[in-house]
Amino acid sequence: MIKFLEKLLNWIYVERCYFCGSSDEAKRLCSKCLGSVKILPLQPHSLINGCNVYSASMYDDIVKKLIKRVKYHHDIKLAQEQAKLMADYWLKFNFTEKFVVLPVPQHKNRIRKRRGNHMDIVGKEFCDLLSYTLLPDFLVRIKDTKPQYKLSREEREENLKDAFSLFPEKLPDKSSPILIIDDIKTTGTTLKEIISLLQKNGYTNIRAFTTAKT
Ligand SMILES: [Zn+2]
Structure with a gap:
């Protein structure tokens, strides 16, 4: 027995x-x-406000399932795998900068509903792997925006207008190399809004990196 x-x-x-x-x-x-997993070529995949935007893979098959599982279920082991996939890709560039990493934030209502922001979890693992500094509370989402996937490009821009703010007490040095990270890049509207905000506040060394792009 x-x-x-x-x-x-x-x-x-x-x-x-x-x-x-x-x-x-x-x-x-x-x-x-x-x-x-189909890893993308080692190069920037788009340019937003003069800043390079990278993605490790296309948003399909395994990666799609991985991102959804981490996003909606906060599967810690899979969040580690997502971070590792990103870190393995990022390492190949041999960047010498020690980036300050800003995960794309969620509004507090959604954080409460989902009990945390999944990109903070991925960001922490990513930073641990690369010895970067995670700054999860510097960039905040002040507007409870609608989900973007249902909206047209114009509606996305309107939806995200003034959606983010910077938490002034946590300002990193203006010359810090900033790396914004997110799970999916579709039209890039979210990244554009954040990059514009950072640029308005005097940051010039900005890159963005997503796990996947559509
Ligand atoms: Zn398997």
Whole structure:
């Protein structure tokens, strides 16, 4: 009976790949599923207000499932995998700057509803891997915006107008290299709003980096 229970518990508690469910590597993202992620070429993928914007992969298959799981369920092990995917990509650039990392913030109503901002979790893991400084409370979302995916480009811009603010007591040095991070880049409206705000406040060394782009 004890042997049976032991076997049962092992079966229940062994870590399985969230994506294929069949790997016996005891990882939430097995190497085969990770290997199927299409990593983008090592270059900036767009320019917003003169700032380079990078994405590690396209928003499809495994990455789509990964981002959704981290966003809506705060799966810590998968957040670590998301951060690692980003860090592995970022490391290849050999940037010498020690970036100050700003995760794209959520409005406090949404943070309360989802019990935290998933990009703070990913950001912390990302910074731990690269020895960067995470600044989760400097950039705040002051407007409870509608979800962007239902809106046209014009509506997105209107929706996000003056949506963000900077928390003045936490201002990093104006010459600090800033890295804004987010999970998905679609039209880039969110990043544009944040970059404009930072530029208005005198920051010039700004880059943005997302896990995926559509
Ligand atoms: Zn797998």
